[in-house]
Structures are given as C-alpha cells and as structure tokens.
Amino acid sequence: MQYLNTKINEFIRGIIEEQGFFLIDLVIRGSQRNKVIEIFVDGEKNVSAEDLAALSRLLGNKIDEHSLIDSSYRLDVSTPGVYRPLKFLQQFPKHLNRKFEILYLEDDETIKKFNGVLLNINGEDLLFKMDNSTEQLLNFNKIKSAKVLVSFS
Numbered sequence: 033m034q035y036l037n038t039k040i041n042e043f044i045r046g047i048i049e050e051q052g053f054f055l056i057d058l059v060i061r062g063s064q065r066n067k068v069i070e071i072f073v074d075g076e077k078n079v080s081a082e083d084l085a086a087l088s089r090l091l092g093n094k095i096d097e098h099s100l101i102d103s104s105y106r107l108d109v110s111t112p113g114v115y116r117p118l119k120f121l122q123q124f125p126k127h128l129n130r131k132f133e134i135l136y137l138e139d140d141e142t143i144k145k146f147n148g149v150l151l152n153i154n155g156e157d158l159l160f161k162m163d164n165s166t167e168q169l170l171n172f173n174k175i176k177s178a179k180v181l182v183s184f185s
C-alpha cells in the first residue's frame with residue numbers, strides 16, 4: 033500500500049498544483065479489490081465545491097488513463113475541513129483576522145499553547161494577538177499545531 037501511496041502522491045501532486053491548489057494529504061485505504069483514495073487539497077483562496085468536483089473528475093480521468101490502480105476504487109477529493117490543523121505556511125494568509133489555537137515549541141523542547149488572532153504574516157513569521165491583548169511573533173517552523181477556531185458570533 034505504501035508503494036501505491038507514493039506512486040499516486042507523486043503523480044497527482046503536479047496535476048493539483050497545475051490547477052492552482054496544493055496537496056495537503058493523501059489517504060489510501062480499503063481492501064486490495066476495493067480501494068478508497070482520499071485526496072485533501074487547499075488553495076491560497078477558498079476552494080469551492082465546483083473546484084473540488086472539477087478536480088475530482090480530472091484526477092479520476094488521469095488515474096484511469098495511466099492505469100495507476102488495477103482494481104475498483106472510490107475517489108474522494110475534498111478540503112481538509114475546519115477541524116484539521118493547518119500544515120503549510122501557504123494555508124495561513126486566507127485566515128488573517130481569524131482566531132487560532134496554537135501549539136508551539138518555545139525552546140526547542142517545551143510545548144506551549146495559546147489562542148490568538150492572526151494579525152500579519154511576514155515571510156515565515158506570524159504575528160498573533162493573544163486573548164490578553166499582547167502580541168506573539170512566532171516563526172512558522174516552531175508551530176506544532178495550528179487550528180482555526182470556528183466562531184458563530
């Protein structure tokens with residue numbers, strides 16, 4: 033299964049990027065005869081249902097055209113959803129002025145946590161305004177987990 037995962041990952045990554053998106057995750061599960069391929073994508077702007085449908089058709093056609101899977105399969109293409117942590121720096125800009133829960137390394141050993149609003153991004157540095165109104169500048173590489181907090185206000 034790992035070989036198939038690597039093979040499909042390498043194949044679809046370029047196609048996804050050509051369409052203006054980036055690959056967040058690829059999960060292949062199921063049995064040898066009936067696979068489920070879950071592809072999670074994101075973009076620098078919000079990804080619509082129409083974008084996902086078009087990308088799903090394109091990827092399915094390309095997978096079939098190149099005979100990457102020799103059994104029946106189901107292809108699911110979606111965004112990671114609001115409950116999954118952000119994994120890549122390029123996911124952050126569209127979440128400016130939104131509240132996050134951040135887990136980060138303070139001294140390369142100690143994991144700390146705070147909630148704060150993303151104010152600015154400068155290169156790999158992210159500026160957050162914490163709940164107590166202080167600001168926290170944090171390098172992206174120190175972040176262990178960054179979840180957008182959903183607000184219904």
